[in-house]
Amino acid sequence: MADLSQLVKAYDVRGVVPDQWDTPLAEIFGAAFATVTGADAVVIGHDMRPSSPGLSDAFARGAASRGADVTRIGLCSTDELYFASGRLGLPGAMFTASHNPAQYNGIKMCRAGAAPVGQDTGLADIRALAEQWMQTGIPAGAAVPGTVGDRDVLGDYADCLRSLVDLSGMRPLKVVVDAGNGMGGHTVPTVLAGLPVDLVPMYFELDGTFPNHEANPLDPKNLVDLQARVRETGADIGLAFDGDADRCFAVDERGEGVSPSAVTALVAARELAANPGATVIHNLITSRSVPEVVREHGGIPVRTRVGHSFIKQEMAATGAVFGGEHSAHYYFRDFWNADTGMLAALHLLAALGSQDGPLSALVAGYDRYASSGEINSTVADQAGRTEAVRAAYAGQAGVTFDDLDGLTVSAADWWFNLRASNTEPLLRLNVEAADAAAVARIRDQVLALVRG
Numbered sequence: 308m309a310d311l312s313q314l315v316k317a318y319d320v321r322g323v324v325p326d327q328w329d330t331p332l333a334e335i336f337g338a339a340f341a342t343v344t345g346a347d348a349v350v351i352g353h354d355m356r357p358s359s360p361g362l363s364d365a366f367a368r369g370a371a372s373r374g375a376d377v378t379r380i381g382l383c384s385t386d387e388l389y390f391a392s393g394r395l396g397l398p399g400a401m402f403t404a405s406h407n408p409a410q411y412n413g414i415k416m417c418r419a420g421a422a423p424v425g426q427d428t429g430l431a432d433i434r435a436l437a438e439q440w441m442q443t444g445i446p447a448g449a450a451v452p453g454t455v456g457d458r459d460v461l462g463d464y465a466d467c468l469r470s471l472v473d474l475s476g477m478r479p480l481k482v483v484v485d486a487g488n489g490m491g492g493h494t495v496p497t498v499l500a501g502l503p504v505d506l507v508p509m510y511f512e513l514d515g516t517f518p519n520h521e522a523n524p525l526d527p528k529n530l531v532d533l534q535a536r537v538r539e540t541g542a543d544i545g546l547a548f549d550g551d552a553d554r555c556f557a558v559d560e561r562g563e564g565v566s567p568s569a570v571t572a573l574v575a576a577r578e579l580a581a582n583p584g585a586t587v588i589h590n591l592i593t594s595r596s597v598p599e600v601v602r603e604h605g606g607i608p609v610r611t612r613v614g615h616s617f618i619k620q621e622m623a624a625t626g627a628v629f630g631g632e633h634s635a636h637y638y639f640r641d642f643w644n645a646d647t648g649m650l651a652a653l654h655l656l657a658a659l660g661s662q663d664g665p666l667s668a669l670v671a672g673y674d675r676y677a678s679s680g681e682i683n684s685t686v687a688d689q690a691g692r693t694e695a696v697r698a699a700y701a702g703q704a705g706v707t708f709d710d711l712d713g714l715t716v717s718a719a720d721w722w723f724n725l726r727a728s729n730t731e732p733l734l735r736l737n738v739e740a741a742d743a744a745a746v747a748r749i750r751d752q753v754l755a756l757v758r759g
């Protein structure tokens with residue numbers, strides 16, 4: 308059976324099916340999840356991967372064996388699972404490997420109200436118990452096993468999202484959506500139903516083998532089809548979802564990508580208009596334009612480490628109205644502090660549809676700087692190379708350092724962040740500057756130190 312040290316990461320369990328991740332292990336995790344959370348009821352959903360229904364059913368059996376009543380919502384997006392967890396007040400488990408290749412699968416777990424299960428908030432305990440039961444077998448269960456039933460929440464999820472955005476003044480829009488054969492093909496038609504949208508669907512057929520392209524819009528090659536279709540059809544906007552449809556990327560009417568930082572800033576401005584003086588969370592990789600826009604609109608920006616558990620914890624601690632990441636994860640206070648790309652997409656449509664200009668003009672004021680995107684370097688001595696970079700910039704006038712998440716080096720008109728991967732021998736570099744030439748200069752300097 309699997310080595311859980313290779314499966315359990317910051318927020319989920321994932322591995323190759325069936326070599327590392329199989330139904331007996333899923334059943335053990337279901338039993339451990341119900342035990343650690345102390346839940347007398349749980350909600351479970353799954354994506355369109357061929358292995359997802361079997362793993363989901365096994366997890367349900369394990370949870371029910373500990374006396375927990377199980378509500379299965381079947382095919383769903385991850386944010387639909389978060390909706391069910393929030394609306395029903397139940398811990399939840401979503402079977403998906405998100406944007407990863409077809410041979411992978413995993414679980415994203417949450418406590419009641421979509422609260423995160425992180426390493427320090429239950430994941431380590433679930434892992435320890437699962438490892439124990441892998442050796443001894445699951446002990447005798449509850450005297451009365453829990454029930455297992457089914458419930459369809461898609462319509463309620465769509466109603467909830469539409470209630471959180473004023474869509475009443477939208478002009479008609481032509482919208483191309485690339486679901487990447489993922490769960491967006493299941494949720495988008497219901498969420499957009501009744502809106503003045505001429506929907507042009509791409510790859511809406513649910514197919515966990517991803518026959519057209521990887522369901523990972525963060526990689527530019529997976530946006531090529533969407534960009535071409537937007538240009539061909541004269542659409543106002545293009546949207547791309549990842550495999551479990553919790554992240555949303557946008558392209559404008561020219562087929563050019565819209566930075567997730569620009570989307571974060573735009574949505575932040577809209578949320579601050581409705582919640583004056585509120586706090587907005589952004590991770591340290593997002594553009595400087597995000598805190599600038601937040602302050603300009605009377606809000607309080609708070610900078611965090613990268614990762615959903617850090618964002619959600621800071622949102623809960625500060626009462627923030629919204630949070631955004633460079634990876635196109637968007638978090639909303641009114642959605643149980645959980646991330647939902649679909650709600651961010653509705654904000655984009657509402658903003659675009661409330662005025663007559665094109666999307667490129669709308670987002671221009673929120674996209675103020677040039678950036679490198681994330682550049683990965685395979686490095687054996689991550690700490691040593693990071694310190695070499697620090698030493699190279701130490702003593703330069705006007706340069707500051709911080710270690711919130713990796714190493715961030717900042718000057719008046721540029722900054723870069725260098726972070727070690729938690730799971731691979733990689734250093735990840737992000738650079739932002741006033742223009743593309745400055746980005747290239749800083750990028751090349753740092754990469755020479757990292758790879759030298």
